Amino acid sequence: MKDDCRIGFYICNCGTNIAKVVDAEQVCERIAGLPGVACARAYKYMCSNPGQEMITRDIRERGLNRVVVAACSPRMHEPTFRKALEAAGLNPYLLEMANIREQCSWVHDDPRAATAKACDLAHAAVRRVRYHQPLEKVEASYAPATLVLGGGIAGLTVAVELAEASQPVYLVEREGKLGGNVGRADLTAPYLDSARDILAEKIARAEASPKLDILLRSELVELRGFVGNFRATVRTTGGPTRDLAVGAVVVCTGYQEFDATRIERLGYGRFPDVITSFELERRLRMGRLETDDGRIPRYVSIVHCVGSRNPRYHPYCSRVCCMTALKYGHEIKSALPAAMVTDLYVDMLSFGKGGEDFYRRTSELKTMFLMYEKGDPPRVRAAEPGDDCGLLVQVNERLSGEVIDVPADLVVLMVGMEARADGGDVARTVGISQDRQGWFIESHPKLAPVSTATEGVYIAGCCQSPKDIPDSVAQARAAAAMVLAHVAQGKIEVDARFAEIDPDRCSGCRMCNELCPYTAITFDPDERRSSVQSALCKACGTCVAACPSGAITARHFTDKQIFEQIEGVLAWSSSRSS
Amino acid sequence: MAVRANPHLIEELEKYGAQDVVKCYHCGNCSATCPFSGGTYLFPRKSMRYLQMGLESRLRATLEPWLCYYCGECSDQCPREAEPGETMMSMRRWLTSRYDFTGISALFYRSWRAELIAIVVVALLTGIGLTIFGLTYGDLNVYDGEGAFLPAAAIHRFDWAMAIVLVILLGINCVRMWWFTVGGDRGVRVPLREYLKLAFLVPLHFFTQKRFRQCNEKRPWAVHLVLMFSYLTMLILIMFFLHYLQDGPAINWVAHGFGYAAALGLVGTAIYAVHGRIKKTETHYRHSHETDWIFLGLLALVSATGIIQHVLHRTGQPAAANVLYVAHMMGVVPMLVLEVPFSKWSHMAYRPLAMYLSALREKAVAVESAPADKRAAVAQTA
């Protein structure tokens, strides 16, 4: 234990949120008796201004050099209290919080047990904070250029926004032309604007911008470095391989459509008149809405949720199919007024601006809506001789419990969106993570929707999750704004929490090298030592746990700090404490 | 076995007067507000759904439209203004055309012109026939007694002949209705005993309209009851006591009392309905199908000519009375021949029958869904 510690302990009542279950005074009394604790106080709202000032004053007047706050979750107010320490000139990392609200008073009823638990958590925090060290943040420069992966609607938007703000942009597109999946659509829901028009405007702006370098038939093969200082290797088919210096990367790699042959009963691939939504879009664009053998369809059946919201394929909603299906109702009815359209849906999700109105307008076209059970898609079979249609779609109608045969000449499958099959390669190359369905994960689902776990790498559009054009564009512009904010500053601060390798202890065993998901660990073959590039490190601590020489330290999560915490939580409560 | 959907079903129903069916999104407010909806008969929502799903065969088998009296609560409560009440009405028209084996009903409902032409043709035939008959066997100047232009006994025989034809036509349609809803449904087995036990329901509902009374609004029931009893009274008078009304000069005040009351009822309710439909005073008067107007027109015509010819007769103007009598018959005959089996008036048979059939279905369903042990117990006692 460090002898020179002067710890200030503060317990928050949080009005009655904490105090109604946890006896704050008792916790205060017990903590006050621990070695190194210079003062222990309870207050009604520690996060309030007077609460923070209490900490600041005590640091100045009582010479505190460590602070423990027992209050809400550190995910809530750790930044607040760190600022209070900074205000008094104390390094913010000399703070430790004990979570006695979310993980104690809010979830327990018995005051005795809750108080005992709060004591243990506070005790652990006090023991831990003794081994805290002042940490300094690291600063680095920020290159103005940005690499945008994917030339769909999201990528185009990011690139155009940045280029028109006079920042250099490299737009990397794997295909030979820009536009992505939007380029495959005819009209868009709910206002029935032409997708072609939407794209043409963006592409024209992109091509006109002198700051924008469009690299078609190209792929990112390697990304090294860290935020503000990336080196990207881009390979162009039949062209040069370039090494680009960029400050940020925006991933807009989009989605791929669900393979409808996977759901056998839909008959896709077996019946030529069972087509996907993209195939219908193509026919609509060509103005030839007819069956495979060139007849005018009298009955069109649209099957929703193909691959989506089905536990066997993808559990999520692909978000655009309902509106697109409704759009087909309009398009078919306007092209063929005599045709009858049937929508076989799971739930009609016509959320968002204009959505419900669009649904109402479609239903007024006498579209027949039949609901089927999630996980029980309709079954398509050839019609019987004498029927006035080519196919019969059998559906277990959910609202009525009836098994219904729907006549159809054309069956349109609303194939859902799925993460690109090679999304894992992209994720590994740029160092971001994927969820179980393969979508890229954002930093925070609500508060940081375009950032990722790798600083300087952003995501926008459908590579993050299925979304419609307005949402993709909004996300793309958000990502562009994030990049511009950093470019404007010209430099970045790297979090002080990262792993460090002590070169005097490293044995060069290379055990850690492959463990780092961010390739922050490099091995110097001459010195036979590994080292961590701090700006790349995200402080997960996986290498620390693995280092057989004990040479890697996780700043702010050291072995010693955690050992102290373990002993701290058990010292009073364990049935066999020594 | 799968049911075939008919995507054109809504379009077809629209020809019978359905409106805004597509607006319905099955929230169920209509069924919640309906005082009759419950148990195994959940409407109008279920029928609306059948309609939207294009399940023609299911819709044909349903009795639910007949259980509705169009109080209009559902249409008032509908958040989508989908007019479920009016849709139920149109379904009754459509069902009537399904029960009718001749196809005439379907023709009339879908084309008011066809109905009007049929009425005019029947009216003219009646007029011509009666005029020739009268001139051949009687004297235009004689209204009653010997040598009467249209003697009561002859009219009586004519009435009975017509009634037999009507009963046969309607009877066949009623059998078809039974077959569509109960008899032909393999899932429903009704013991013969129940048929007998519940048979009383037909006259009960016919005469009391007691179900109609359960609507929140009592006035439509009262108006309908007055109309129904007036009509019934008139029918009985005509079928059995025509000569009391026609013969003179002695006045049978009992028959006349009934006659006047019935005439008053008919005229009053006709005026009430016409006024209501013009001013759209009540929800069920908001939408008027052509057949509604034709029916009211005939009713008004028949009532008016009936009263006038009676007044002329009693004021001693036999020739004028006879002319009006022919005109009256030119209204009555089409009304009975066309309206009763093929159009709106057929509901006087279908409604009470529907009460009976729905009760039977409920009995059958109850047997089906009874717990196994209970069924075993029933078997043992049997």
Next chain:
Amino acid sequence: MADRKLQVALYWGAACGGCDVAVLDTDAFILDLAAAADLRFWPIAVDGKYDDVEAMADGELDLAIFNGAVRNTENQHVAELLRRKAKLLVAFGSCAHLGGIPGLANAASRDEIFHRAYLANPSLEEGNVVLPVTEKKVASGTLEIPKLYRRVHKLDDVVPVDYYVAGCPPAPEQVKAVLKAVISGKLPARGSVVGCSERAVCDDCKRRKEEKKVKRFYRPWQVLQDPERCLLEQGIVCAGSVTRSGCGVRCPNSGMPCRGCYGPTAGVRDQGAKFISAIASIVDSRDPDEIASILGQIPDVMGYAYRFGLPAATIPGTARSL
């Protein structure tokens, strides 16, 4: 110091004798030692009694070298005795340092060990069961034998230790280095492991190290090894990465995986736990069943993890032995 010869005692506790042999293995140096020091007590080589040691003044010995673990009352008695009489006490070899091979006894309970040794030993003659007792009255008085503790302890569990010499046994060069340091008086910081590296065996191992991803583990005899490449990368379970260097990479250089006798490096609290963490980290699979089957190829995890140091582990023995 030059005018007075160094007063030295050597002792073996629960040990195999290998450490004493290691001292003798210093060849001609032993003669230098004899010239520079009076070997006052060394049961394996010199005749003597505990009474002789007890008769010494406290602190009379300059150096006491204790090898072997503390297993019974006698071991503890001598450890305390030497601590009192010697200025410097050195825990010599893996047993004194960490508990050593005898420490593996902590995997079993004392009852089990007793039962095995006296009742279920395959070499026992049938019907001839002899059980020891701690005290027996005979004509001349009471005879006693030392009492066996529940579990094996390392030396510093019993008495404060000044220096540690790691190894099973310590390499002769190391023995020389330690003795020379004491003779010359140039001593490192108290409590340190003398004559060793601060890094792991890998640091001194000349084998080539590349990507560590293992799909299958082997016993050394199950696979033809690449003599140039890291053994662990070849799936041979080598403890070199979790073991302090100083031995001269004796085992890996001769084609055998390191077994960990030098104990953990200074930065590691628990050698076995680190072994588990490191070895498991490099398994190349994401499928729980496959992971279980790959890791199931390592027999006797506790034996691998704590071959030389169970008494020094965070949990120094199994639930049965504690």
Next chain:
Amino acid sequence: MEFEPIIVGFLCNWCSYTGADLAGTARIKHRPNLRTIRVMCSGRVDPTFVLKAFAAGADGVLVCGCHPGDCHYIEGNYKTMRRMELLGQLVRAYGIDERRVRLEWVSASEGERFARLVDEMTLELRQLGPCKLRPTVAALANDFDGLSRAVTAQVAASGEVTHG
């Protein structure tokens, strides 16, 4: 009084700790037996921590991370999965019931699941009773005679004992 086990929990910052916080904000009541220690990733959990917790008197250890494939640090939890597998073998060798060490995946949205997990583990540990590891640095026990009696009694039953 019923035995109340103490469980030490190592929760990853991004999924499980957030999930535990969610249980709090949603006021999903659960047993107060868990003592949580926050780590950035379950991959930080050195097996030493688990052994240390038992040595310090814990009755159970719960390690929670993001679901496989959902790791905030891409694949830290896979390393945890492997370490906990091998650690499980060691824990068994130590004679500690495997049910005392649990690795569970709790996402940031699974407050309910987290609460259920704590209750479930608490109940299970109650049935198992206290973890029978004695304090690591206990006084040297000296009951050789007791042992002798136990074994002697066993052998006496077979009737062939000689004292040497």
